[in-house]
Amino acid sequence: MSERQLLSGNEAVALGALHAGCARGTGYPGTPSTEILEYYDVIGGQAEWAPNEKVAAEVALGVAFAGARAMVTMKHVGLNVAADVLFTCAYSGVQGALVFVVADDPGLASSQDEQDTRRYGIAAGVPILEPANSQESYDYIRLAFAISARWKTPVILRMTTRVSHTTSVVQPVDTPEPPASPHFVRDIPGRVMVPGHARIKHKALRAKLAEIQEWCETEGPNTLIPGQSGIGIVSSGIASMHAREAAPEAAFLKLGMTYPLPFKLILNFLKNQTQRFVIEENDPFLVEQIRAAGGHVPWNPELYRMGELTVDRVRRILKGDTTPEPPLPKGRPPNLCNACPHGYVFEILKKHDCIVAGDIGCYTLAALPPLSAMDSQICMGASIGVGLGLRHVLPEVEARRVVSVIGDSTFMHSGLTGVTEMVFNPPPTGHVLIVLDNHTTAMTGQQENPATGRRLDHTPTNRIMIEEVVKAMGIKNVTVLDPVRQNAELEDTLLKALKTNELTVIVARQPCLLAAGRIRSYEQQTRNTP
Amino acid sequence: MKTDKTINIRIAGLGGMGILKSSQILAEVLFRAGYDVKKAEVHGMSQRGGSVTSDIRFGKEVLSPMIPNGETDFLLVLAPEEIEIQRPALRPNGILINATSFNNVALPNRKSLNIAMLGTLSRYLDLPVEVWREMILEIFPEKLHASNLAAFEAGRNLVN
Numbered sequence: 001m002s003e004r005q006l007l008s009g010n011e012a013v014a015l016g017a018l019h020a021g022c023a024r025g026t027g028y029p030g031t032p033s034t035e036i037l038e039y040y041d042v043i044g045g046q047a048e049w050a051p052n053e054k055v056a057a058e059v060a061l062g063v064a065f066a067g068a069r070a071m072v073t074m075k076h077v078g079l080n081v082a083a084d085v086l087f088t089c090a091y092s093g094v095q096g097a098l099v100f101v102v103a104d105d106p107g108l109a110s111s112q113d114e115q116d117t118r119r120y121g122i123a124a125g126v127p128i129l130e131p132a133n134s135q136e137s138y139d140y141i142r143l144a145f146a147i148s149a150r151w152k153t154p155v156i157l158r159m160t161t162r163v164s165h166t167t168s169v170v171q172p173v174d175t176p177e178p179p180a181s182p183h184f185v186r187d188i189p190g191r192v193m194v195p196g197h198a199r200i201k202h203k204a205l206r207a208k209l210a211e212i213q214e215w216c217e218t219e220g221p222n223t224l225i226p227g228q229s230g231i232g233i234v235s236s237g238i239a240s241m242h243a244r245e246a247a248p249e250a251a252f253l254k255l256g257m258t259y260p261l262p263f264k265l266i267l268n269f270l271k272n273q274t275q276r277f278v279i280e281e282n283d284p285f286l287v288e289q290i291r292a293a294g295g296h297v298p299w300n301p302e303l304y305r306m307g308e309l310t311v312d313r314v315r316r317i318l319k320g321d322t323t324p325e326p327p328l329p330k331g332r333p334p335n336l337c338n339a340c341p342h343g344y345v346f347e348i349l350k351k352h353d354c355i356v357a358g359d360i361g362c363y364t365l366a367a368l369p370p371l372s373a374m375d376s377q378i379c380m381g382a383s384i385g386v387g388l389g390l391r392h393v394l395p396e397v398e399a400r401r402v403v404s405v406i407g408d409s410t411f412m413h414s415g416l417t418g419v420t421e422m423v424f425n426p427p428p429t430g431h432v433l434i435v436l437d438n439h440t441t442a443m444t445g446q447q448e449n450p451a452t453g454r455r456l457d458h459t460p461t462n463r464i465m466i467e468e469v470v471k472a473m474g475i476k477n478v479t480v481l482d483p484v485r486q487n488a489e490l491e492d493t494l495l496k497a498l499k500t501n502e503l504t505v506i507v508a509r510q511p512c513l514l515a516a517g518r519i520r521s522y523e524q525q526t527r528n529t530p
Numbered sequence: 531m532k533t534d535k536t537i538n539i540r541i542a543g544l545g546g547m548g549i550l551k552s553s554q555i556l557a558e559v560l561f562r563a564g565y566d567v568k569k570a571e572v573h574g575m576s577q578r579g580g581s582v583t584s585d586i587r588f589g590k591e592v593l594s595p596m597i598p599n600g601e602t603d604f605l606l607v608l609a610p611e612e613i614e615i616q617r618p619a620l621r622p623n624g625i626l627i628n629a630t631s632f633n634n635v636a637l638p639n640r641k642s643l644n645i646a647m648l649g650t651l652s653r654y655l656d657l658p659v660e661v662w663r664e665m666i667l668e669i670f671p672e673k674l675h676a677s678n679l680a681a682f683e684a685g686r687n688l689v690n
Contacts, residue, residue: 133595165571166569166595167554167570168592169566238594238595241594241595242593242596245598310596312598329615329619330615331581331612331615332544332580332581332611333580334545335580
């Protein structure tokens with residue numbers, strides 16, 4: 001028997017993918033999903049960071065079209081970026097297998113919203129599996145590949161922060177599956193989604209989902225635990241763990257697949273209970289579906305829809321307690337590191353009372369006191385579009401204070417189309433974009449990106465120079481400055497640019513303090529290898 | 531302390547204090563002793579010096595990975611300013627292992643406070659001391675072996 005291991009949920013997904021014969025893992029870093037591909041690389045999988053989740057999903061789909069198995073990883077908001085791929089590859093289906101591993105963040109440990117990925121399952125017609133611990137993460141990723149291969153459909157594995165970042169025991173299988181041998185099989189009506197083909201494929205998708213639902217009724221990963229209290233609880237994912245601890249006497253139906261749902265199984269379970277509950281994290285996704293199917297389950301009080309669940313909160317739900325909850329312990333908030341190069345830039349923006357359209361990364365921390373030097377942050381790349389919109393309509397004196405600020409990884413992810421807009425529809429006062437290039441994707445733990453010139457495993461690859469790209473796109477004034485050593489020059493360049501009606505990009509380049517040592521050692525290794 | 535009951539340990543402090551490292555050692559030691567173990571932590575923004583806590587639960591079967599309020603059996607707090615924030619997590623009669631008790635303990639360097647606190651904790655848990663030492667050697671690079679083993683011993687000797 002292979003040895004038991006202590007693994008995080010993310011590590012267990014990586015190991016399960018390797019043992020399911022996955023040929024390539026793609027993705028974009030995002031807490032809490034980042035460690036999946038990093039660990040997959042460490043244990044010998046082929047892994048890459050793509051520029052963004054959409055491209056990552058497209059590469060994975062290509063792998064699956066070639067008859068191999070692919071996994072694409074992202075955080076919940078990443079699926080918004082990749083949603084265009086998801087919806088239509090649900091129609092086309094796949095030749096090998098394709099699993100979207102999507103990590104939600106109930107409680108917003110490190111995210112901009114609390115969206116519930118399970119909604120995408122219904123919206124796109126893609127089956128969803130929800131593991132509750134590391135063993136299930138390992139088992140369900142393999143099951144996801146099996147379902148994907150059997151029904152030629154993409155599958156979503158929905159992780160959550162607590163499943164991804166909790167370490168628990170995993171018993172791996174003795175004999176991993178070998179990877180498939182890829183080969184191209186032409187299927188034009190199956191993969192060219194023009195209306196004539198897609199109409200037929202939509203019907204095929206609905207038929208597949210009906211079959212998967214039937215399978216789920218009898219063979220799906222659902223667990224029935226008998227109880228003695230007359231209380232019956234339907235649950236899924238990490239919420240089922242809290243619920244079992246909060247109500248050890250209750251009967252449980254724990255659903256491993258939450259779309260499509262096994263309604264016969266659920267209604268049959270509920271029939272025998274005197275008091276019924278659905279315990280789930282985030283949206284009332286199961287409640288809505290079960291009620292629509294005729295199941296008598298109550299809505300949970302709205303306050304439990306927000307934040308992550310805990311044993312204490314489940315106890316309150318079971319008691320019907322809607323009194324105000326005790327506040328969460330208030331710890332020290334995160335902050336920009338001492339002497340962080342980003343800080344030097346924001347000091348200047350604050351000094352001149354700039355209106356800062358910000359973006360996603362460490363530098364978002366500049367919005368917090370004492371700097372309080374960022375005015376908006378919505379989604380990856382939004383700094384540029386939002387900044388341009390502000391410039392278009394604000395009175396001229398205010399418009400001239402608007403600056404967009406974006407990091408290097410976020411620029412490669414979603415900034416290029418923003419610059420396209422900047423060149424295509426420039427505001428009358430022009431615009432200024434500052435790219436904070438710290439040579440790493442710092443916030444998620446120092447991952448590489450196309451502007452660092454290194455792949456996921458830190459080995460060298462082609463490097464994209466941000467200043468060359470924006471020049472080629474038609475930005476007239478492009479300056480590269482060190483925000484620490486050329487601070488006065490940076491201030492001067494910015495003030496001049498704000499006065500003109502031209503388009504300016506300032507690349508503020510200085511490596512992240514935390515990453516600088518590692519970056520030097522990667523560069524050293526590169527020089528030493530012929 | 532062989533028990534079916536779930537025992538709850540929380541390690542709390544600030545980013546950069548070695549909370550994730552010490553909770554990794556603790557979880558592995560418990561796993562090797564044959565317990566079901568869950569270790570839950572929230573990282574992400576912790577690198578930026580924010581508060582970090584790690585919950586380690588062990589027993590015959592551990593369900594939720596997070597310790598319910600007021601059910602912590604052992605609370606290890608590395609940053610003095612976090613003590614009052616974390617105190618409500620402690621069970622009545624629960625044991626607090628506090629950074630300030632190490633003020634007069636000679637440690638090879640203050641960075642190994644996390645391991646010294648594990649040394650103190652090890653006196654309360656019925657686990658073979660060799661397994662602790664083995665894990666310290668496994669997890670740290672060789673140049674940090676001596677200092678961390680010494681810190682572990684200093685922590686063990688803090689309890690009579």
